[in-house]
Amino acid sequence: MVSPRNHFLFTPLLASTTTGTLEFRCITEPIRHLDRIAYHQSRCMDIDAAQNEIVLRDSFETSNIYRMPYDYLVYSVGSQANDFGISGVRQNALFLKQVRDAMQIRNKIQELFERASKPTSSRDDRDRLLSVVVVGGGPTSIEYTAELYDWLMEDGAKMFPELIDHVTITLLEASDNILSMFGADLAEYTINRFRKRKIRVLTNSRVVRVEKEFVELQDGYQIPYGAVVWATGLMPNTLTNNLGEWQKSKTGRICVTDHLTLHSPSYDNIFCIGDCAETISGALPPTGQVANQQGKYIARKFNHVTAKPWSEFEQHFTEQNKVSFNFVNRGTMAYIGGWKGVTSLPHHLDQDTKTNAFKRRFTRLQGLRAWLFWRSAYFTMLTSTANRILVPMYWFKAWIFGRDFSRF
């Protein structure tokens, strides 16, 4: 395994770590804890498919470039936050993809409160500092907004009673609705709930630039801010962009066959999975659920054949390869704050009239039930026993003792 990041990150719970509901290490799994894996903390710089070799750059001594041969390659590099080329985003906004990002966001919000509490800060300073703008209407930004609001109202209000009225949270979405993959009913439920909690939700609000102290929308409206969290969408990362010979989709993702092997040029021994790939028969959403199923599909292929002697490996592998990848949608879910969630299970969005009322009732959850579903689903998906102990413990701690408010 080659990666500049030495841990696996359980991204669905990343938003919870930005506020200290969970600690960073309980949603990561160190790669080094896995058995029988040779791991290199290096960055892949290029892929020489003709030679069956990849080119690596050492993460620590960056002048150390070396090559590594392979028989089979699984290309699974993910993607990066998309700034849509909007000016000032990379310089001024905070992203939410990695543990480091979550740490930065957490420290930033704490910093804003400390700065606003200074006797030298004016009323206007306070209003600006305590204005948080979240850009994007997908599950990541919704969950971040929900967690932020919970944190500030449950813990912030106790610590900074004189500041809490200065807080404004604004959620910006460029299209005409949030949570598009959940359907209009759950989106409406979420918007209503956010508005009751005094979170401003502005749809049809495209950001055109992010200056040091304000965000400007297309209609000229300027929103002063203390922090901007940018979670609008994804774009291919540098390595994927640089693989010039490989066929890409319109969105820049690598085209793969239904067996998840490279489509063109065709190499049977290169698999691409996750956000960076797209099957030519139809694009799947760039979610963890898809990547997870793709990972299992490939693992199954290799596991079925590794029991055989090496001489028969290729033949068995090719046989195994006849089963193509088939995505099974298990639904989507999001936490929306205050012990409430939204869950859209398969069939929820079916237009089929034969889907009866009873079935529909269980394919669309909102409120406490959806939140319980959300917690139990993510809890069962955690990868290690240690984290299965830590995560509920921190949930309990946040509930009873509040969230930690120190930065270092």
Added chain:
Amino acid sequence: MVSPRNHFLFTPLLASTTTGTLEFRCITEPIRHLDRIAYHQSRCMDIDAAQNEIVLRDSFETSNIYRMPYDYLVYSVGSQANDFGISGVRQNALFLKQVRDAMQIRNKIQELFERASKPTSSRDDRDRLLSVVVVGGGPTSIEYTAELYDWLMEDGAKMFPELIDHVTITLLEASDNILSMFGADLAEYTINRFRKRKIRVLTNSRVVRVEKEFVELQDGYQIPYGAVVWATGLMPNTLTNNLGEWQKSKTGRICVTDHLTLHSPSYDNIFCIGDCAETISGALPPTGQVANQQGKYIARKFNHVTAKPWSEFEQHFTEQNKVSFNFVNRGTMAYIGGWKGVTSLPHHLDQDTKTNAFKRRFTRLQGLRAWLFWRSAYFTMLTSTANRILVPMYWFKAWIFGRDFSRF
């Protein structure tokens, strides 16, 4: 309360966080969680005792300098790591005073293993990278060495079986014995134990310079290293040094009366406690135990009188002030690795022959008993209920599941 650091740090357990036995946040207590305290995250730049004002610099907008008046001042700024003016220490060594330091040390050791595991690193590279030098023979460096060894042998050996034989840990002490405050018998016990565990203990080894890849001793011997941890002693910090009018001791600490007020110039409303102060009647060791008792002494003074009306405050306060501070030695202890510790309780070092064997037996502990004493003592000293739950939980986690090996 004014401090650039927004949390209280339980320093005695800091060494445990360098290896992930404990997580950073379970030994910190956010200042903001305390009730009825106005906190400023600022750095004190100067004290204008004549005007009863202090000068502060904002920790975030560093050009923001402001003054704050006081009736009473408690000066408790601690001290900083002492490099004894040895060349290269500040540039190349890692210190162990703050949470950030512990994070850096933890990440550094992980980095060394990742670098050494690269196929491009030679046998010599590995030997150098995996050589850790700890400078200082006090409890901090002893505990760090012990934790490091536990970590590497329990977790490192599983993850890097091919590298573990390249690891060398060297402890350097300039004087002729380690753990001087514990007495010769416990020092000898510790040295024997360390040597059994293949930790090199070099006494009478004064470091004269720290270059980028090696440490040089006075006798010319050069030790190549991957990491140097510097924990030799303390020196006054910049603010204390700059308070030119205040009388200082030979070691640069501020001289205080037996009531812990400023000795010269005499200001009854300025108290100095902790590492930065020294009573004129005799120096106390710069330990948490002394600072803790001094803090309680001052708190008692204020608490006894705050129930009275403000007009009578000064009078009561002066009365209260007649009781001078008296340090009660409750002993010293250190963890030395592998479920063993050393504990020196009062009377252990008494030369009095009347102290009978029975009494002596309980004033000097070593091994498992001392370790249990160490754990229970520190456990009871933790300040919050949340941390009293977290700390044993992490001890349990480290014991069963090992320590986390990811860096971010």
